[in-house]
Amino acid sequence: MSDSHDHHLELLTADQVSRSFSHLCSAILRPRIAEIGVTWQAWGAKDVHNRPCGLLLAKRIASESGTILSVVSLVVTPDERRKGVASRLLQHIRSAATQDGISRLHLSIPLERPCTAALHKLTPRRDGWTTSPGKVVVTLSDRCRVEPLLIRLEQSVARMSRRAQWHIEPYPRKLTSELQQRLKHSGSEPIGAPWDPADNSYSWEPEHRFSRLLRGDRGQIIGWLITHIAGIDLLRYGKLWIDPGWEQTGAPLALLCDVMRTAHFQHGIETREGELCCPVRRGCFISHPTNERLHNLILRKFKPVCDSWVEVENCLLNL
Ligand SMILES: CC(C)(COP(=O)(O)OP(=O)(O)OC[C@H]1O[C@@H](n2cnc3c(N)ncnc32)[C@H](O)[C@@H]1OP(=O)(O)O)[C@@H](O)C(=O)NCCC(=O)NCCS
Structure with a gap:
């Protein structure tokens, strides 16, 4: 069994992502590939056979308290999972962000999904990660x-x-x-x-x-x-x-x-x-629990008839 050190990690250009890593990028994010190198960053992992097997996409967001680097997508190919690839990608982006003067790292964790346990392990409290309730993504069809x-x-x-x-x-x-x-x-x-x-x-x-x-x-x-x-x-x-x-x-x-x-x-x-x-056929929207009035309406009326209700937790790390 290989471990994460058998994987090669590199900062990618938009061109490299479209040529070799686009299978790790959801259809919704593909139009954003052009922004890699501008406001977006991409880190890729390759396996021992030099095949692309992991991709982390992050975007810079300016805020009053400094620039936040938000991880928008983190995907590892099924064969290479549980070998520490995501963990190394996240460590890399964390070091790069510190060097770039970024003040916080952000990751959204969808709750009760197959990836939830892994993402919680990737953002432990002992490393300084803090969590707060985030948005809810509702889909109806x-x-x-x-x-x-x-x-x-x-x-x-x-x-x-x-x-x-x-x-x-x-x-x-x-x-x-x-x-x-x-x-x-x-x-x-x-x-x-x-x-x-x-x-x-x-x-x-x-x-x-x-x-x-x-x-x-x-x-x-x-x-x-x-x-x-x-x-x-x-x-x-x-x-x-x-x-x-x-x-x-x-x-x-x-x-x-x-x-x-x-x-x-x-x-x-x-x-x-x-x-x-x-x-x-389908409609989706995001509800923010902070907007209490609207969120309560959505909870009462739309939750019972939706086909997917995904709550997201916001994880933040001060650098
Ligand atoms: C989530 C994902 C990126 C994790 O990648 P990975 O390379 O397998 O993760 P790692 O090997 O670095 O594991 C990190 C930690 O999570 C744990 N872990 C990984 N997969 C797990 C699982 N399915 N269940 C429980 N724990 C898991 C590992 O044991 C490790 O914990 P440890 O540090 O205590 O040993 C990968 O499963 C994936 O691509 N999933 C599909 C895409 C997705 O849903 N992405 C997240 C939304 S952006």
């Missing part, structure tokens, strides 16, 4: 279970929005200067992070057919729900934003119902441009 919920939510929306002073409209195909201004304005308020198309840490474009804008009584933009295609047959509900003061008006739920109905339950929608969109 069972239309028979989801539709009754959608109908109930639509009924609530109908009740709540009887005297609605807002209306929903399609999301523009191209970013308008009005929307650009509006996104910028929300960014200056300390109440959350709106979607910022200028921030290149997002790897996606809005799926305009299944995204919506919300306008208030004076026609002003007061919110949006922006979705994007996150994989085959998978629509991610990426950004939901409602201006303060409008949260209790039924508008957030109305946006959600409108998009869910159109994306997953309407067949053969003929759009103005003559495109035919089939229902998208």
Whole structure:
């Protein structure tokens, strides 16, 4: 049996990752390969036969307390697992980060998954790792279970929005200067992070057919729900934003119902441009337990009908 020292580790360029390591990179992360060497870093491991067998991808995130290096993906080929490859990759990135003046290392651990035990062992408290509850990734695809919920939510929306002073409209195909201004304005308020198309840490474009804008009584933009295609047959509900003061008006739920109905339950929608969109089979979104109000709603309504509910733990190491 080989051990981790039979493996050769190296810092990789974007080109090396696309040529030899892309089988260790999920489809969702492949578009980010181009950023390796810029904001992303890649470390690879090769076995005794010089075959790529491990890949660690990490990205730099600027924060008020210094730069964080966040491990986005850590994968070892099944034949080479439990030989210390992941452990060595993590040690390497830790030393490199210390030398680069990075202040913290971050790793998200999905709970109750096959990889959870290994990731916990890779981030022991005795080495200084600390943990805190992180986001929850929710995926839905069972239309028979989801539709009754959608109908109930639509009924609530109908009740709540009887005297609605807002209306929903399609999301523009191209970013308008009005929307650009509006996104910028929300960014200056300390109440959350709106979607910022200028921030290149997002790897996606809005799926305009299944995204919506919300306008208030004076026609002003007061919110949006922006979705994007996150994989085959998978629509991610990426950004939901409602201006303060409008949260209790039924508008957030109305946006959600409108998009869910159109994306997953309407067949053969003929759009103005003559495109035919089939229902998208799966939807996913991230819920943050820190946003208590929304998270409680998701716990009560969506957890019972989802097909996957993955809680993530945030692990941090001060360097
Ligand atoms: C998680 C993963 C990267 C671990 O890689 P690895 O090279 O096998 O890990 P290591 O050999 O360095 O093992 C690290 C520790 O975890 C333990 N470990 C590894 N696999 C384990 C398992 N399936 N169950 C329990 N413990 C495990 C090892 O014994 C070791 O503990 P020790 O230091 O106390 O001896 C690998 O299993 C993998 O690629 N899984 C699929 C992809 C994935 O889910 N990645 C994580 C999400 S980003």
